Amino acid sequence: MNLISNLKQSTSNCIQSLYGINITPEQVLVNATKPEFEGDYTIVLFAFVKQLGKSPEVLGNELGNAMLAAMPGTITNFNIVKGFLNFTISNQYWFDYIKHLSPENLLPKIESPRKIMVEYSSPNTNKPLHLGHLRNNFLGWSIAEILKIQGNDVVKTCIVNDRxxxxxxxxxxxxxxxxxxxxxxxxxxxxxxxxxxxxxxxxxxxxxxxxxxxxxxxxxxxxxxxxxxxxxxxxxxxxxxxxxxxxxxxxxxxxxxxxxxxxxxxxxxxxxxxxxxxxNTYLLGKELVNQGLAKKVFYQKEDGSVWIDLTADGLDEKIVRRKDGTSVYITQDIGLAEMKQEEFNTDASIYVVGDEQNYHFKVLKLICQKLQLPASDGIFHLSYGMVELPTGKMKSREGTVVDADDLVDEMINISKEKTESLGKVNEFTPSQLSELYNTIGLGALKFFLLRVDPKKKMIFNPEESIDFHGFTGPFIQYTHARIKSILRKTGTSISLTNSELLPLEKALAIELSNFPAVINEAAETLDPSKVAIYTFNLAKLFNTFYAEHSISNADTEEKKQLRIQLGILTAATLQKGMHVLGIAVPEQM
RNA sequence: GGUCCCGUAGUUCAAUGGAUAGAACGGAUGUUUCCUAAACAUUAAAUGCAGGUUCGAUUCCUGCCGGGACCA
Structure with missing residues (x-):
């Protein structure tokens, strides 16, 4: 169990034994303490003040002392500012934490893995992929990998609109x-x-x-x-x-x-x-329409067309078969849902599709539920916002689309120029160079599209090329390469002895400890941007640390060992975080 | 006509109802005899408007203004 869960559980227990009142661990709000206050983690007391009938100061003192006794060796101190109870975590705790952490155990597997399908990409065969498809592809791939790294069994699928x-x-x-x-x-x-x-x-x-x-x-x-x-x-x-x-x-x-x-x-x-x-699938839905008619889920109008009445669910009436007997878009999707379920029997099925189809998927799920198709409760529409240009929506008919291949090639070209101008990899072979340009160019592009909350529409300005500095993929790739460069010199076989952590060393340990929670949150909310933001923050923190403290020339041998371990763990965490975004991290750049 | 989504620094994005709203780019100023300066440090700059609920609102509710999507 991680520290934050422990703090929540312990708070719940202490309140129970002090006051006999039941507060669940989930009700306890634990935050990282703001830098301007003393402490590492903060419990917000306001939520319980009214229920317990105590002033924040009294409650804070009583709870603080009880927690101190409940978690000896972990909590060393506490203070109360207004309604905030700040705890200081012991140096020993963090030292032991990073001592026992390794690239192999960065992420614990979840207890109850599920079988999950992720459908993404969904191209039409009348035109090439564009920027919008790239957002879809990167999102779908990333969601699948995030679920996979948690320990779920994930099936990636694609439906091609070929007719x-x-x-x-x-x-x-x-x-x-x-x-x-x-x-x-x-x-x-x-x-x-x-x-x-x-x-x-x-x-x-x-x-x-x-x-x-x-x-x-x-x-x-x-x-x-x-x-x-x-x-x-x-x-x-x-x-x-x-x-x-x-x-x-x-x-x-x-x-x-x-x-x-x-x-x-x-x-x-x-x-x-x-x-x-x-x-191959478009005819299947028709049979399900017949079944639905028999089950009276659907009804027929005088002209022969078949409908479903969803007004009780707050939606409209929806046509599922035209009067001439031809299927509509949604009919095909019903058939496909059934077909996928038969083949893979998944617990959940995630559709990565643009938010213009929100209504469509609401209807699809409702129909599948009413037809009592298996696992229809597991249907989930991962709705993402459109990628727009400063001038508005992209329209293929008007030639205002940003072509996927062109954009990818452009990004790889820019990374080539940039790399050449820096001249740090002159000893690379041509094939190593070409791989590096791909890694960096695609890293910049993928990170750019994944760092934003998927639900929100985003704006892409083709006039300004995607950045390689700051909150970007190459920034994180660079941080990784720099750590690896150090580790090549220091070696990675180390033995750790107890030492007092400096503030930046402790800050790194705390940030590293957040990784599993970030992955879980990204999986729960199906939001890779959480991972993108986290990896950026970790890289940024490491860079600050790097500028402040030397690893290979640390004052003492024990410090050097400790910092090598921090380097190993940071590099591994960056690598894993970037991997689930579909981005490779180079050893050198 | 109906349903839904979105308005945060100049720009692109953050912020499970919690402390003084964070970053990045762009702007200004610094940092290279020392592990990769694609880096680091300092600095100016924002919650569309008006109410309400709350100890506390960018977040929840109502109305308005502005932008977008979908249904018929």
Whole structure:
């Protein structure tokens, strides 16, 4: 049990034995003591003052003395300022703490691991990945790793939206404008190649609409009558009828896209235990709709369309099957939920999907619950905010998207220039250099996107490149590399003897001890930014320590040993923290 | 029309109802005979507006103003 839990439990026990009143450990608020006051941890007394009918001073004294007796050797002193009871923790406690900590036991495994699915990425096959997808990919991967490092069994999955009208748009544009060209001919990445035809479709479509409007047609009708739009719709119909030529073209173009995606996924580190394709799953939901009709979860209107009434749950009525019998988006998701559950039988299923779909997922979960699908209570929508440009939302049709591959390449380039200008790794081989540039460039990008609370929308300014200084990935990578550089010189076999910790040494010990709680909180709230902020604070604290105290030239041998141990533990904690963010830390940079 | 989310230094982000609202970038000023200056130190700078609940509100409630998303 960690110190903070002990303090809470002990406070609860002491209040029980002093006053006979039951306060649960969870009700006890323990904070780190503010630097301007004496002490390490603070218990906020105000919460109990009224219930216990004591003044904060009297309560503080009685509780303080009882705690002193309850945790001998750990608590050495206490003081009371207003309603705050500050405890000083013994030097011996912290010394023993870091003595027994090692890179192998930084994180205790949780007692009751669960099997959890994380679905993320979810690309469309009509265009390449953009900045928004990067946030999704990094978040999904990180959440999965955070849950995994706790000891859970995690399955990463991906659903590819590989069918529908948007795919047909790229297909028809290719037929019309490509003259049979392929990605190989044009030396282009397949996803970009196909994406270009999606853009070409929209350009042609706009031109045709404008022409029709000029000829006297209203805008609304022109949008429906534009020949290229009609062509796309006919193509969709043919696809659904299983027309051979259409299916062949569809498979061919999708295969180009998958090759492109694979390159990008490999580069950014996304991986999946299983990839689902909507073209394989979209029919399944229909059967569940029939079952739902039989169970009277759904009802049919006169025109034949099928609905669910969610007004009792504070939502609207929602269509689940069109009058022509075709499935809607949510029907497919019901089918997919069932399919995943059958295959993996997980306790929980986390969907990493943008917050524009909040309503959709509320409905999905409710429907699954009402259909009594297994584990539908475990459905959780990890809703993240959009990445916006200073000018507003990114729109692929208007060419205002920040392309994922371009951005990744740019970041790697900047890290190359920066590294070269510093000239610290001149002895690296070309392949080591290239790996380092990747590590740093991607580290900067991933950290930038993960350091913000996922729920909040974030703004990305393409005019200003992502920083390599301050609250950034490279800052932490640098701190790690510097520690490793020291450890290469001092060696890492050490023997610790008792010594009095200096304030910065103690501060490091306390910060290191917070790591498990941070991981647990990040897992509970599904928020990697907690880990990002923690690793930054730890690195910053170590840098302050580094500037203040020498490790290899410490005054005494026992100090040197102690500081080497702090270095080992800090480096290992930074490495683990960054790992769950998908960021590698170099030995040298 | 209905539902939901968001307004914190110049900018991008923090702050389970707790002490004097933290960081980073940008601005100003310093630090390299000594373990990597992608670093460290000092400094100026903010809770949209008006009420309410509370010992205590950036946080909870109401209204307003401003931005965004979704449903039909």
């Amino acid at each position: 529908g009208i948007h795919i047909c748009k790229s297909m028809i544009a290719w037929q019309l404008f490509a003259n049979g060209a392929t990605p190989e001919d044009t030396n282009q990445k397949g996803d970009h190649f196909v994406g270009d035809y999606y853009v070409k479709f929209n350009d042609a479509y706009k031109a045709q609409v404008a022409e029709l409007v000029a000829g006297g047609m209203t805008h609304d009708i022109a949008e429906k009558e534009a020949p290229i739009q009609k062509g796309a719709q006919e193509m969709l119909l043919k696809w659904e009828q299983g027309d051979d030529a259409t299916l062949e073209l569809w498979k061919r173009m999708n295969s180009w896209v998958y090759a492109g995606f694979e390159t990008t996924y490999k580069k950014i580190g996304s991986d999946f235990a299983k990839t689902y394709f909507e073209s």
